[in-house]
Amino acid sequence: MSEAVTHPVATQPRLLSSLSPLLREWLPRQRWFAGKGRPVTGFSLVAATELLPPGGTLTLLHLLVRAHQPDVPAQGGVPHPSDCYQLLIGVREALPPRLAPALIGHPDDGPLAGQTVYQALYDSRATSVLLEAIRTRARIGRLRFEGDVRQTIEVGLAPRVVTSEQSNSSVVYGDTFILKLLRRLVPGTNPDLELPLMLARENCPRVPAPAGWLLADLDGLDDSYVLGVLQPYVRGATDGWELALDELAKGADFTTEARALGRATAEVHTALARALPTVTLGHARMRLLADGMTERLEAAAQAVPALRPYVPGLRSSFEALAGLAAEGHVWTAQRIHGDLHLGQCLRSPSGSWSLIDFEGEPSRPLAERRMPQPAVRDIAGMLRSFDYASHSAGPPAAEWAVACRSAYCCGYAEVAGRDPRTEPVLLRAYETDKAVYEVVYEARHRPDWLPVPMAAIHRLSTGVTS
Numbered sequence: 001m002s003e004a005v006t007h008p009v010a011t012q013p014r015l016l017s018s019l020s021p022l023l024r025e026w027l028p029r030q031r032w033f034a035g036k037g038r039p040v041t042g043f044s045l046v047a048a049t050e051l052l053p054p055g056g057t058l059t060l061l062h063l064l065v066r067a068h069q070p071d072v073p074a075q076g077g078v079p080h081p082s083d084c085y086q087l088l089i090g091v092r093e094a095l096p097p098r099l100a101p102a103l104i105g106h107p108d109d110g111p112l113a114g115q116t117v118y119q120a121l122y123d124s125r126a127t128s129v130l131l132e133a134i135r136t137r138a139r140i141g142r143l144r145f146e147g148d149v150r151q152t153i154e155v156g157l158a159p160r161v162v163t164s165e166q167s168n169s170s171v172v173y174g175d176t177f178i179l180k181l182l183r184r185l186v187p188g189t190n191p192d193l194e195l196p197l198m199l200a201r202e203n204c205p206r207v208p209a210p211a212g213w214l215l216a217d218l219d220g221l222d223d224s225y226v227l228g229v230l231q232p233y234v235r236g237a238t239d240g241w242e243l244a245l246d247e248l249a250k251g252a253d254f255t256t257e258a259r260a261l262g263r264a265t266a267e268v269h270t271a272l273a274r275a276l277p278t279v280t281l282g283h284a285r286m287r288l289l290a291d292g293m294t295e296r297l298e299a300a301a302q303a304v305p306a307l308r309p310y311v312p313g314l315r316s317s318f319e320a321l322a323g324l325a326a327e328g329h330v331w332t333a334q335r336i337h338g339d340l341h342l343g344q345c346l347r348s349p350s351g352s353w354s355l356i357d358f359e360g361e362p363s364r365p366l367a368e369r370r371m372p373q374p375a376v377r378d379i380a381g382m383l384r385s386f387d388y389a390s391h392s393a394g395p396p397a398a399e400w401a402v403a404c405r406s407a408y409c410c411g412y413a414e415v416a417g418r419d420p421r422t423e424p425v426l427l428r429a430y431e432t433d434k435a436v437y438e439v440v441y442e443a444r445h446r447p448d449w450l451p452v453p454m455a456a457i458h459r460l461s462t463g464v465t466s
């Protein structure tokens with residue numbers, strides 16, 4: 001392993017005062033900013049690392065910045081008095097025209113006064129530094145770059161930033177690797193690295209095996225921050241969402257793919273159940289899960305008034321689950337994907353499916369996301385996704401969704417040996433919980449989409465499961 005390198009900016013005390021006015025404007029506009037709708041009252045610097053030696057035309061700053069906001073819960077969510085974000089900031093005298101869209105601004109004072117500050121993810125010179133650091137297992141200040149010795153990373157792969165909407169930010173290197181930089185950080189083991197590493201150990205071919213990762217070890221914290229994960233890039237892949245919409249638009253059948261997706265999900269679940277502990281959920285634990293669902297429902301109804309008339313009907317799903325538990329029914333819980341939907345499934349040109357993005361629902365606490373849960377939670381996520389697709393390509397194609405949902409469950413049963421529909425109470429509760437989450441998600445991020453989960457809310461509140 002290389003010696004740690006620390007450049008002087010790590011101790012530059014006025015760096016943040018130079019950047020704060022720009023960040024105050026720029027940060028809330030980013031898709032990945034979690035505290036939308038509340039003003040940013042200030043910033044504090046958690047860590048600053050200069051990734052290139054001083055004196056060149058490019059200053060490359062890796063920053064962990066805490067954004068402070070009033071301590072009120074976001075719609076239906078938990079309070080976030082401050083969140084820590086990962087930023088990759090470039091500083092140059094002037095921006096070359098190709099980098100103009102990446103401009104953040106020009107600081108008026110402080111150590112960066114008069115310079116040009118921009119999003120360095122758009123700058124191939126800057127993003128090459130990250131790949132090279134992983135390739136050489138570098139340590140730069142508090143940043144630790146690591147990798148899987150069995151995967152070779154070629155020198156000089158050309159980077160390009162992914163510009164589609166994401167919860168985090170990604171860079172593709174030579175169509176060979178993709179690096180995801182996590183934006184909102186919490187210290188501790190991140191399932192987006194943990195689970196793909198475990199699945200690679202189990203030789204599960206459904207998930208690209210991490211080739212490298214980067215971590216920050218900060219003073220006073222027992223846990224590192226996981227900052228990013230490098231994976232093999234699935235070349236020419238189409239995600240399940242795009243594929244489903246294309247097929248729907250053509251009036252084509254999607255059940256063969258849905259069945260393959262069911263099989264892929266079951267392969268991943270089976271490997272995770274082998275790799276990590278499973279637990280039995282008896283009365284007390286299931287009661288807690290059902291109570292959690294009810295609490296989320298109530299919080300969601302506070303935040304989204306359209307949900308209120310449906311609360312009694314929806315609550316009955318969770319009560320039915322707790323009722324079964326009280327009668328002595330038990331379930332198995334295991335580590336799962338946690339936010340599975342069609343957009344998290346990639347189909348390679350040869351037709352094989354991969355699952356990506358094991359971060360879980362980013363708004364939930366890390367400890368909760370890492371808890372064993374009934375595998376049906378992922379299944380419910382996919383079932384919701386077929387429903388979403390059927391509403392998004394024009395008039396709702398109800399029969400299309402019903403056929404896909406059925407094919408997906410059949411595919412799952414072929415590999416796992418159990419059909420999720422044999423547990424209708426559990427499935428309905430998890431589908432309801434997911435639809436409630438989606439109502440809050442859409443109200444917050446894409447209000448035009450609210451009718452999609454609301455249609456499911458209507459159906460589920462009357463006890464119709466398909």
Ligand SMILES: Nc1ncnc2c1ncn2[C@@H]1O[C@H](COP(=O)(O)OP(=O)(O)O)[C@@H](O)[C@H]1O
Binds near residue numbers: 170234
């Ligand atoms: N291994 C991969 N191969 C090809 N494309 C990928 C791969 N991983 C991610 N992607 C692409 O990058 C996008 C964002 O990845 P994802 O892990 O879902 O990030 P986020 O957490 O930001 O949503 C995906 O929708 C997919 O298009």
Ligand SMILES: O=P(O)(O)O[C@H]1O[C@H](CO)[C@@H](O[C@H]2O[C@H](CO)[C@@H](O)[C@H](O)[C@H]2O)[C@H](O)[C@H]1O
Binds near residue numbers: 241384438
């Ligand atoms: O950003 P992530 O992919 O981690 O997930 C969040 O955003 C998703 C939307 O991009 C959201 O998914 C919902 O919309 C999808 C269609 O765009 C649909 O396929 C999913 O079934 C539906 O839940 C997801 O819930 C959210 O966590």
